Amino acid sequence: MSTPDLELLRAKLVGMPLPGGSFEVPAYRAWISHAAMNSPPIPAGTLHPVWILLGSLQGMGVPMDYFAHLVAADPSTAVLGEITVEQYRVLEDSRTYSVVGRISNVERRRGRRGMLDFLDFQLEVFDAEQRVASSTQTFIFPRQDTA
Amino acid sequence: MTDLSLHVGFELPTFRVTVEPAYLNVFSLLVADPNPLHFDAAAVARAGLGDKPLSQGTLNIAYALNVVLAVVDAARITKFTCRFLGRVYAHDEVVAGGIVTEATSDEATIALWMDNGDGERVLTGTAIVEPAPRPVLSRTAQGPATEAETSPHDPLRRE
Numbered sequence: 001m002s003t004p005d006l007e008l009l010r011a012k013l014v015g016m017p018l019p020g021g022s023f024e025v026p027a028y029r030a031w032i033s034h035a036a037m038n039s040p041p042i043p044a045g046t047l048h049p050v051w052i053l054l055g056s057l058q059g060m061g062v063p064m065d066y067f068a069h070l071v072a073a074d075p076s077t078a079v080l081g082e083i084t085v086e087q088y089r090v091l092e093d094s095r096t097y098s099v100v101g102r103i104s105n106v107e108r109r110r111g112r113r114g115m116l117d118f119l120d121f122q123l124e125v126f127d128a129e130q131r132v133a134s135s136t137q138t139f140i141f142p143r144q145d146t147a
Numbered sequence: 148m149t150d151l152s153l154h155v156g157f158e159l160p161t162f163r164v165t166v167e168p169a170y171l172n173v174f175s176l177l178v179a180d181p182n183p184l185h186f187d188a189a190a191v192a193r194a195g196l197g198d199k200p201l202s203q204g205t206l207n208i209a210y211a212l213n214v215v216l217a218v219v220d221a222a223r224i225t226k227f228t229c230r231f232l233g234r235v236y237a238h239d240e241v242v243a244g245g246i247v248t249e250a251t252s253d254e255a256t257i258a259l260w261m262d263n264g265d266g267e268r269v270l271t272g273t274a275i276v277e278p279a280p281r282p283v284l285s286r287t288a289q290g291p292a293t294e295a296e297t298s299p300h301d302p303l304r305r306e
Contacts, residue, residue: 029177036173037209038164040217048216049224050209054178057205064180076184076194080204082230090222 003115003143004072006108013070018101018121019061025051030093047091052133053083055091056123059099067119071106073141081118081138089132091125098126104136108143115143153219153255153276159245162213166202168237174206188237202235207270211259214245215274223279225254229272239264245274252278 025033030047039048047055057064065075091097105120118138125133168186175185183190184201192198208229215224235241243261250256254275261270 032173033177036170036177037206037213038162038170039209039213042216042221046221048209049212049221049227050205053205053208058178064182076182076190080231082228083208084226084228086226087224 006106009071010106013103013106016103020098020100021059021061022096022098023055023059024096025055025093027093045092047093049085049087051091052085052087052125053135053137055097056099056125056135059097060101060123067121067139068141071117071119071141073117077142079140081140083135083137085133085135087133091132095127097132100124113142117141117143153247153250155247155250157247159214159218159257161242161244162210162217163240163242164210165240166235166237168200170206171200171202171237174203178205197236199236199238202237204231207231207235207261210241211243211261211270211272212274214243214259215257215276219276223277224274225277226275227272229270231270233263233267233269235263235269254278
């Protein structure tokens with residue numbers, strides 16, 4: 001898979017809005033997820049904070065491999081590089097949240113393992129009244145060449 | 148839940164877990180993640196990444212946050228960051244911990260870390276938490292508040 005020109009990628013992608021959508025975590029799903037995470041006891045009705053990421057990824061309106069296709073990379077080689085999450089109000093189960101998002105940056109760097117592309121995207125989570133959380137996530141795509 | 152005075156230098160109790168493949172399977176289903184690297188060892192081998200399924204990044208974040216959730220309520224976490232440095236595989240025994248690096252009257256900053264089964268550091272991060280809410284000792288003239296009144300939620304028990 002050839003590597004696209006960085007400036008073309010940036011011009012096409014930076015600022016691009018994501019379709020967005022919504023998510024809701026039923027109580028049983030929260031329970032099972034907390035067990036799978038080996039979470040300490042969490043107050044009833046409250047979601048583990050990692051659900052800010054899980055929920056917003058599900059509600060952003062595109063599948064996880066969408067970003068790989070945008071940058072013409074192999075989805076199976078993409079890895080999550082880093083995340084920053086702000087929680088303004090704790091998320092609750094059985095409640096509907098809406099998600100809006102956009103691609104905020106694309107960069108290319110040379111690392112120990114060769115050329116890497118970094119794609120940042122921001123997601124915001126709202127309840128019926130206000131913004132309750134936001135996140136910035138970075139996916140890393142290894143490149144085979146440096147075109 | 149133990150509520151602690153989060154002073155600089157305080158080391159939070161470590162969190163240890165063996166990453167069971169069943170957890171990874173459940174997590175893939177929960178988040179509708181079709182990436183076979185998280186449940187199909189053959190796919191991991193074909194990708195040249197080893198011979199066991201890889202833990203999801205978000206599950207690794209959850210493990211690191213469990214360190215914080217063991218001592219403060221989820222609602223008190225205002226911000227967290229994580230940076231991924233390495234891989235976690237099924238059957239790894241991961242260890243995560245944290246130490247308070249800054250503390251003011253408004254918030255405390257906790258530096259987080261997690262090591263995989265080979266003792267390699269696979270994640271670093273931070274969590275910022277608000278101070279503990281002041282307990283409500285007496286809200287009416289009818290006597291002191293009960294324990295249930297001072298606790299905003301009932302703990303969810305998984306037993």
